[in-house]
Amino acid sequence: KAGVTQTPRYLIKTRGQQVTLSCSPISGHRSVSWYQQTPGQGLQFLFEYFSETQRNKGNFPGRFSGRQFSNSRSEMNVSTLELGDSALYLCASSLGDSSTGELFFGEGSRLTVL
Amino acid sequence: SQQGEEDPQALSIQEGENATMNCSYKTSINNLQWYRQNSGRGLVHLILIRSNEREKHSGRLRVTLDTSKKSSSLLITASRAADTASYFCVEGGGFKTIFGAGTRLFVKA
Numbered sequence: 237k238a239g240v241t242q243t244p245r246y247l248i249k250t251r252g253q254q255v256t257l258s259c260s261p262i263s264g265h266r267s268v269s270w271y272q273q274t275p276g277q278g279l280q281f282l283f284e285y286f287s288e289t290q291r292n293k294g295n296f297p298g299r300f301s302g303r304q305f306s307n308s309r310s311e312m313n314v315s316t317l318e319l320g321d322s323a324l325y326l327c328a329s330s331l332g333d334s335s336t337g338e339l340f341f342g343e344g345s346r347l348t349v350l
Numbered sequence: 351s352q353q354g355e356e357d358p359q360a361l362s363i364q365e366g367e368n369a370t371m372n373c374s375y376k377t378s379i380n381n382l383q384w385y386r387q388n389s390g391r392g393l394v395h396l397i398l399i400r401s402n403e404r405e406k407h408s409g410r411l412r413v414t415l416d417t418s419k420k421s422s423s424l425l426i427t428a429s430r431a432a433d434t435a436s437y438f439c440v441e442g443g444g445f446k447t448i449f450g451a452g453t454r455l456f457v458k459a
Binding site: 240281 | 380381383385390391392393394395398438447448449450451452
């Protein structure tokens, strides 16, 4: 079956702009998590959505937001971009069932803010 | 879900040698998982070991779990250049999985 698909793979924005990233989970998975990865901070948890509801949230400013649609696809948005938002953004899907817990990652969207 | 702490931070070995990475965690777990990340790519799930298991094998991977010491180790035998990657351990749960800094493994050909 198809894996987790993230689009776009690469994008360049300038400070002050906003960006929307998309994540299509594995069919049947209801949970989508988002992570930001930078050389300095490592992998940081942004938020997790399950059945269209944000279930968990990391410690990021309100400029970072997300949503999940009824087909489990998820988008994250970053407004008023800053240079420090340059990062690899990863999404991961899972069944959302705590008895399993395995995460399946996409290849990421690499954002560069100039 | 909780973060695991990997040790060492970095490891450099020759191809063919074994690589051992360690993981410590703080509270009781249901299971512990190991992931691999090749540079700039997404993470790949390697192996899951449940709290009632002590050892598990998958190909060239061997994972041990010591719940009394709250620690786990990942052994990669007969390493290959393609094993060069970062390795992370996490407690499973999928709801709010927090990753540590990982161990960066470099396998020299």
